[in-house]
Amino acid sequence: MDLSRIFLKDACPTSIGGQAVLEGVMMRGADRTAVTLRLPDGRMYLKTMKNRAAGRWARLPLIRGVVSFLSSLVTGTRIITFSADALDYFSGETAEEPGKLEQKLTERFGEKKIWNAMIAVSVILALVFSIAVFILMPTAAMDLLGRFVHSTVLLNLAEGIFRIILFILYILLISKMEDIHRVFMYHGAEHKSIHTFENGLDLIPENARGFYTLHPRCGTSFLMFVMVISLVLFSLLGWPSLVERILSRLLLIPVVAALSYEVLRWAGRSDGALVKLLSLPGLYLQKLTTAEPTDDMVEVAMTSLKAVLVPAEEPCVEGICDADARIIEEVKIDRTSERAMDA
Template identity: 35%
Template sequence: MLALGGQAVIEGVMIKSPRYVTVAVRKGKSIKVKSTRFRSLAERNRIFGWPIIRGFAVFVEMLGAGFKALNYSAEQAGEGKRMNRNETLIATAIAVIMGLFLFVWLPYGLTSLMGLSERDSPLAFNLFDGIIKLAIFIIYIYLISLMDDVKRIFAYHGAEHKTVHCYEAGKKLTVTNVKRFSPIHLRCGTSFVLTVILISVALFSLIPFAVKAIWPGVYGLSTLPRLGSMLLIRMIALMPIIAVSYEVLRASSKAQDSILTRTISYPGRLIQKLTTREPDNSQIEVAIASVNEALRREGVSS
């Protein structure tokens, strides 16, 4: 059985199979489907397939594939012209900077303003930092979920999960069969983001001890250079955090029914209740079209 991932796009669903990225978009009464050959970083260089390293590689691949899929879906849905390579890179850079601001710089700054010291109380500092990150994440998801366009994207998100569930259960991909499955999926990107936040609390708590050993003079710097240095260290530390989070979700997906997995995945599954909605039949049809085309391209029968 193939490992399928994906995401919801504007009026559609993107499915990433081992060798292809397939996007299906609803266009009136028809469904427009596009499949592009995908060559992973691990396929180009085996080092990117190694444990830990592969996590960050997959993250970068999904980020790139996701932006291209959103760009294509926006064009098909009539919401704008297709972005060129430079525009896509700029949009990606803006998204990354916004993510860093919301989930690294802002929580760190607010925690510092509370009077907590990362040097003297690393555990308390990073616990509050993590709580602020989680609050920002939940509030952001809740606020955008109130928008009509986003409600439809979240419904396509649910359709994607249901259809992948149906395929993984070995059932024929029909609307009736797909509707029986849950819109919550263990390997969802929402769960991934939450896992990153939780693991960052633990790893960031160790940073002050490492910094004291490697660069003890950093705490003697004036306020702005010191804060800037610590934020830069955190940004660099995001790479191993993303990698470890991927390995956690990967291991969990192989033992989905275990008590440990269900306990670890519970917060992520809970958050998915905000990021997924029950799809209608037409949205399920789009998700089925995307999965079917991905399987056809891979030479697998559905």
């Protein structure tokens, strides 16, 4: 791995971040968010939305890390649901008729509240799964090892390594799925587009070909920082009883998320030797969560990027677009996907 091609000397880091979705890429800029999808017929569909202003407290160091983590979970769930629903819409698939229970709940509480509740449940389930598999299961498994090993240092180290192995195995397993592999290709397209922009080049696919699919500010690196920082932080607590370990790890999740976010921001702004060393685990993990994209995937990512670079006073848009993020045919999706993005 050539780190000089990742921590680019003359690059100007940007605060713009993105996320790969089903057949597309979302980009979030200073005042708006854009998502571009490659439709089954080859055209591109673009939708932009104004960002909600963050509260003053949400910009404070450490606190902003927890807020960003939770916001990313909610936004990520909305965007993925939106992309799936929009692709169904343009594929000509008809929406399923709501069941009687859904109809009654919608009549009583309203469509928007029901949709927000569904998103909340999805986020909660994702959190419960992640905490159970990557936090609680490793410490419970190491409780068995504690019968034979009495060194608190070795037990905490074994727990941390086991947690990282579980996470890597999970990524490897889902990467074998065709749809997920294409998402990983769009993830690579997102990074190549950001590299192109940060190096002051025109946003055309040809200029992105020479860049790596790896980027120091990637969310994958954030997750690896979470794993490493939790290993260090949990080690400071010794090796109490299983119940005490579980409670301490649950209580420290916000602290781990906050510290990981600050380290990631630092890594994105610096190219010093220490930053490169700390970033290596996350960069190697990105080799699993990104793949070399095609030019048409990069074009999708760059279209979203161009759409968030417009002046703040420009109105939001939606419809079939060209590579310059100009709407050439207005299309408004009056389905769940519309609620998913605007709720």
